[in-house]
Amino acid sequence: MKSKKLALVLAGLLGLSLLAAGCGGSQKKEESKPAAKKVIKIGATAGPHADVVHAVADEAKKQGLNVEVVEFSDYITPDKALADGDLDLNSYQHAPFLANFCKQNKADLVPIGNTILMRMGIYSNKVHDVKDIPEGATVAIPNDPTNGGRGLVLLEKAGIIKLKEGVGFKATTADVAENPKHLVFKELEAAQLPRSLNDVDVAVITMNYVMSSGMDVKKQGLFWEKDDEPLAVMVLAARAKDKDNPEYKKIAELFHSDAVKKFIEEKFKGTIVPAK
Numbered sequence: 001m002k003s004k005k006l007a008l009v010l011a012g013l014l015g016l017s018l019l020a021a022g023c024g025g026s027q028k029k030e031e032s033k034p035a036a037k038k039v040i041k042i043g044a045t046a047g048p049h050a051d052v053v054h055a056v057a058d059e060a061k062k063q064g065l066n067v068e069v070v071e072f073s074d075y076i077t078p079d080k081a082l083a084d085g086d087l088d089l090n091s092y093q094h095a096p097f098l099a100n101f102c103k104q105n106k107a108d109l110v111p112i113g114n115t116i117l118m119r120m121g122i123y124s125n126k127v128h129d130v131k132d133i134p135e136g137a138t139v140a141i142p143n144d145p146t147n148g149g150r151g152l153v154l155l156e157k158a159g160i161i162k163l164k165e166g167v168g169f170k171a172t173t174a175d176v177a178e179n180p181k182h183l184v185f186k187e188l189e190a191a192q193l194p195r196s197l198n199d200v201d202v203a204v205i206t207m208n209y210v211m212s213s214g215m216d217v218k219k220q221g222l223f224w225e226k227d228d229e230p231l232a233v234m235v236l237a238a239r240a241k242d243k244d245n246p247e248y249k250k251i252a253e254l255f256h257s258d259a260v261k262k263f264i265e266e267k268f269k270g271t272i273v274p275a276k
Helices: 002-031 047-064 076-085 095-105 145-157 194-198 207-213 246-254 258-268
Strands: 039-045 066-072 090-094 109-117 121-123 140-143 176-178 184-188 202-203 220-224 233-239
Touching: 039 047, 039 076, 039 246, 047 066, 047 090, 047 109, 047 246, 047 258, 066 076, 076 090, 076 095, 076 109, 076 233, 090 095, 095 233, 109 246, 121 145, 121 207, 140 145, 140 258, 145 202, 194 202, 194 207, 202 207, 233 246
Parallel strands: 039 066, 039 090, 140 184, 140 202
Antiparallel strands: 090 233, 109 233, 121 202, 121 220
């Protein structure tokens, strides 16, 4: 009897030993699986910015990077999400906007590369050269402080007016020091400017509204901001602590890849161009 009990005990111990070995083998096999690639989340506003980031994401995949594009409908949330760590990067703004956000929110975000150009331009349905703008012409500009001043600076760079020294992008129509053609300024909502072209002689319009209205840049455009204008150059932003992350720097480089440049050229036909 005792020998039978002993045999049963030994058999039970052997079974437990085999079960433990089986579990250990399974765990070891599970641990040997390769780790999933880290998802790099890039925020962008819906529309042109998101379109370009999707093209970058496609190229990143070929480089072994797993990029997810997160689209937003406003201009503040993408920076908040980046600062909070919900995003790894974002692409939708110029450096002055980013700097202002950081100042107001005590955030530590920095640009790590230039992406695309969104240039403000001078447009007309009636004249084909800034030199041909007639005496007493009506010129429409955005009525918001930032883009209104930006528009006046552009008119000055085009040689049409002269502003008081030092006012820069804070300029208002009251800061026009020289107006040799006696232009009449009409301040309108930025979104209304493309529709105003039949009623005014010239309008100063940001590129996002040029695109959304279907305007013809080549036919209607007279003069644009330069390629190095800070408010025209969009940037890829990251948290300051991640600015030297090699994967993020690789993504910044992909905005200038031949494939992404080709996508921008074919998709936007000159309204948006790659930044340098």
